Amino acid sequence: MDQALPRRTFIGATGIAGLVGLAGCTSLGGEGAGGPDDERSADGTAGTAETTEAGSDESGDGSVPREDVLYAFAPESIAVVDPDAAEVVAEVADAPADMEPKDAVASADGRRLFVNDEARSQVVVIDTERGAVEAEVDVGSGITHAFRPRPGEIWTHADDEGTFYVVDAASLSVTDRVVSGDDETGHGKLVSHEDLGAKAYATNTDDAAVHAIDLDAKEKTGSVSLPEGSGTHYAAYSPRSGHLYVEYTDAEVTAVVDAEAEELIGHLDVSGGLYASPGGEVLAVVDGHGGEVHVVDAAADDEVVASIPVEGGPDKVYFHEGDDGLWGFTTNTADSNSAVVDFEAFEVATRIDVGEIERPEGAEHLHRSGTTGGGYFFTPASADGTVAIVDADARELHGTVPVEGSVTQVAYVGSSS
Numbered sequence: 001m002d003q004a005l006p007r008r009t010f011i012g013a014t015g016i017a018g019l020v021g022l023a024g025c026t027s028l029g030g031e032g033a034g035g036p037d038d039e040r041s042a043d044g045t046a047g048t049a050e051t052t053e054a055g056s057d058e059s060g061d062g063s064v065p066r067e068d069v070l071y072a073f074a075p076e077s078i079a080v081v082d083p084d085a086a087e088v089v090a091e092v093a094d095a096p097a098d099m100e101p102k103d104a105v106a107s108a109d110g111r112r113l114f115v116n117d118e119a120r121s122q123v124v125v126i127d128t129e130r131g132a133v134e135a136e137v138d139v140g141s142g143i144t145h146a147f148r149p150r151p152g153e154i155w156t157h158a159d160d161e162g163t164f165y166v167v168d169a170a171s172l173s174v175t176d177r178v179v180s181g182d183d184e185t186g187h188g189k190l191v192s193h194e195d196l197g198a199k200a201y202a203t204n205t206d207d208a209a210v211h212a213i214d215l216d217a218k219e220k221t222g223s224v225s226l227p228e229g230s231g232t233h234y235a236a237y238s239p240r241s242g243h244l245y246v247e248y249t250d251a252e253v254t255a256v257v258d259a260e261a262e263e264l265i266g267h268l269d270v271s272g273g274l275y276a277s278p279g280g281e282v283l284a285v286v287d288g289h290g291g292e293v294h295v296v297d298a299a300a301d302d303e304v305v306a307s308i309p310v311e312g313g314p315d316k317v318y319f320h321e322g323d324d325g326l327w328g329f330t331t332n333t334a335d336s337n338s339a340v341v342d343f344e345a346f347e348v349a350t351r352i353d354v355g356e357i358e359r360p361e362g363a364e365h366l367h368r369s370g371t372t373g374g375g376y377f378f379t380p381a382s383a384d385g386t387v388a389i390v391d392a393d394a395r396e397l398h399g400t401v402p403v404e405g406s407v408t409q410v411a412y413v414g415s416s417s
Contacts, residue, residue: 066128067110068374068414072387073101074405078115080131083376083389086399093132096124102144104411107169108151113413114167116143116156123156123165125172128413135172139165142187149192149200149215159187162204166218176218182207186231195239196259203246205231210246210255212262224262226255234274236283238298245274245283245296254285256302270294270304275317277326282343284317284328293317293328293341306346310339317341318372320392329377329390331368333357338379338388340395352397354388355381358406373412380407 070081071092076099078092102116112134113126121141127134140158143165147155154167155178162181165174180188186206192199192215200213202220210232212222226232230250237244237259244257245268254268272287272294283296285304293314295306313334320327327349328341337351357368357380370379376398377390384400387407391398 066413069412070371070373070378070387070389071104071113071126071411071413072380072401072403072407073099073104073115073409073411074403074407075099075101076405077403078126079403079407081387081389081401081403083374083378083398086389086401088401088403090131092126093130095133096120096122096136099124101409103146103156104409105146105148105154106411106413107154108148110413112169113411114146114154114156114169115409115411116146118143121158123154123167137167137172137174139167139174140177144187145189147190147192149190155190157188157190160185162186162188162206164188164190164202164213178213178218178220180204180211180213180220182209182223187233189233189235191235191237191244193237193239195242196237199259201235201237201244201246201257201259203232203235205233205249207231210235210244210257222262224257224264226264228253228255234272236274236276238276238280238283240280240299241302243298243302245302247271247274266302268296268302268304270296270307273316275319275328277319277328277343278321279326281326282319284319284341284343286314286317286330288314288333293330295343295346308341308346308348310341310348311335312337312339312351313366314339315366315368316370318370318377319343320372320377322393327392327395329370329372329379329392331370331379333359333366333368336381338377338390350395352388352390352395354379354390354397355386355400356383358382369409371410371412374414376412378410378412380410382406382408 072079078095079088080090082089100118104115115124123137125135140161142159145157155164162185164178166176168175180202181204186204188204198216202211209223214221228248228251230248234247244259246255256266272285275284285294293308297303312332314330316331317328326343330339336356338354339348340350342349380387387401389398
């Protein structure tokens, strides 16, 4: 069927449950975060890995904290920040000059951090034990997003090829190349979940479809055509409903797909970036242009239970489960604030000044990155040359850390990342 699913908008308390979703697009001016690692043989498309040696503290002598630290990425440097002390404690050795850092994904054990460098079409691998660049793995061009659908694998998407490059997290080599775009082009994301087993789904901004991917066979096995006629972008999966939620790039609705049957079953009458709470209770649909965050209950017939006005150009929502409820921190692009959303009262509880980002004249799209971990919410202020650290439980600014260069991307490595 393809019916409009119900919508109910109100401000008030309600019980909500269910889902897991994709990381959003990251970095200003760009689009857009287990078990033992397993070795895989190259298939003829393997990239090269240039190994880098380490030296002193700034060259990786083992004194850099490995866990519960924040990595702040600027074109000329990579800083390691101690969140509790709110200070830079080291710089990553041998960081490539003039990087264009995009997504950064940690290995399952936190021993390595994999960073997309769009400028060189490489995945830069940081040894978190030594605080130094360990390797630079060649992949396709136009890389933005990276994912870890399996403990031993990092999947990075090359937009110019509509293709995922699979990097083995142990051997640091490309073992597979998975074409997901219909025309081998287009910006894309990947969503996976343990309930889906070996199945994952890929979106593509050039395709009016969402594509089924076999993580074992490393290939596209099917597609769900979406009738709105535009590309697909954000996606999220709910284990409670068994539904996949997919954003169209040029429509005011969100597609709802039966993930097991690979069948379109309906639409939500809201659209925007899709973000899921850690416990799977809430799906937040961020309409940045309309200045609203819509709240979807995936456990109750995919009902839109609230639409919350949020000033400041909300770009993303990062969730935090506290003892006093479920909270969301926005990364705003039109002002210096992060709005703190109360997802039980369905309202903006407070606003925190986290600094200004750079806004190039004539830019069509602005993005602001962020992350959570260790009880904090982090977001960079590229125009101020700082990174803001917000105490997520207290919902107040913990500290502002000056970082050399214009930081556009951050990544947390720790037991609670």
